[in-house]
Amino acid sequence: MNPEYVVMIVNLVIWTGIFLYLWRTDKAVKKLKQEIEELHLTEKLD
Amino acid sequence: MSKLWKIILYIGLSLIIIGAFVWAPLEPKILKEYTRIFYFHVPVAWICVLFFLIAAYYSFQFLRTKDLLYDAYAKISNELGILFAILATVTGSIWAKVTWGSFWNWDPRETSIFILLLIYGAYFSLRSAVEQEDRRARLAAVYSLLAFVTVPFFVFVVPRIYFSLHPDPVINTQGKIHLELRQRVVFFSSLIFHTVLYLWLFQMRKTQVKLQMILRLYKENKMLEE
Numbered sequence: 001m002n003p004e005y006v007v008m009i010v011n012l013v014i015w016t017g018i019f020l021y022l023w024r025t026d027k028a029v030k031k032l033k034q035e036i037e038e039l040h041l042t043e044k045l046d
Numbered sequence: 047m048s049k050l051w052k053i054i055l056y057i058g059l060s061l062i063i064i065g066a067f068v069w070a071p072l073e074p075k076i077l078k079e080y081t082r083i084f085y086f087h088v089p090v091a092w093i094c095v096l097f098f099l100i101a102a103y104y105s106f107q108f109l110r111t112k113d114l115l116y117d118a119y120a121k122i123s124n125e126l127g128i129l130f131a132i133l134a135t136v137t138g139s140i141w142a143k144v145t146w147g148s149f150w151n152w153d154p155r156e157t158s159i160f161i162l163l164l165i166y167g168a169y170f171s172l173r174s175a176v177e178q179e180d181r182r183a184r185l186a187a188v189y190s191l192l193a194f195v196t197v198p199f200f201v202f203v204v205p206r207i208y209f210s211l212h213p214d215p216v217i218n219t220q221g222k223i224h225l226e227l228r229q230r231v232v233f234f235s236s237l238i239f240h241t242v243l244y245l246w247l248f249q250m251r252k253t254q255v256k257l258q259m260i261l262r263l264y265k266e267n268k269m270l271e272e
Contacts, residue, residue: 008067
């Protein structure tokens with residue numbers, strides 16, 4: 001296989017990993033925000 | 047940020063990676079194989095400047111309103127700014143190795159980013175040196191505003207005053223962008239999608255900081271009640 005394609009695939013894998021990490025973190029933050037909103041501590045939110 | 051935007055971001059940046067490797071032509075004279083770094087190095091440097099600008103804006107907002115939330119926003123913006131400045135330095139350094147033969151040459155561009163890293167590094171030293179919250183926020187806000195004044199000078203002015211090996215003045219002697227159509231498409235798409243990534247990162251960190259502050263206030267109130 002052309003080494004350029006190998007580097008491209010490695011880049012795509014790294015980007016996918018970063019994206020999935022950010023997605024999961026974002027989901028966790030949103031869940032926490034929802035839980036705090038349910039506790040009526042939302043004066044400072046939005 | 048909505049799910050749709052995140053999916054667009056993922057597909058967009060994936061297509062930019064593919065475009066940079068297999069679609070956009072290489073610059074044949076100076077950069078050759080290493081043209082590709084350009085599609086990532088410049089957007090990363092752009093995001094770094096954007097973060098520092100937003101940090102200066104929130105520092106100003108803090109000084110105007112004395113709301114500690116703005117101080118927290120300025121802090122996270124500077125944190126992310128310094129992270130992207132390091133990424134720009136690392137990608138630039140790799141580029142320097144392949145085009146100039148060594149990772150670090152003390153070229154005006156490299157020297158200016160190094161000084162910028164020191165200036166913003168000092169911002170965090172200052173924050174950790176002051177214990178009193180209000181005082182720390184006030185000093186950090188003033189410092190952040192002053193630090194941002196140096197950003198245009200170090201990023202745009204210094205490398206243009208002195209002769210630099212950096213491809214920007216070498217390729218664009220007339221100050222024009224000499225890129226082929228496909229190179230332009232990949233480059234400007236990369237700038238746009240990196241900006242979307244910036245918006246997502248910053249929004250996420252802002253929400254985190256807000257939640258931290260709410261929980262802290264809640265704990266403090268609860269302790270007072272007890």
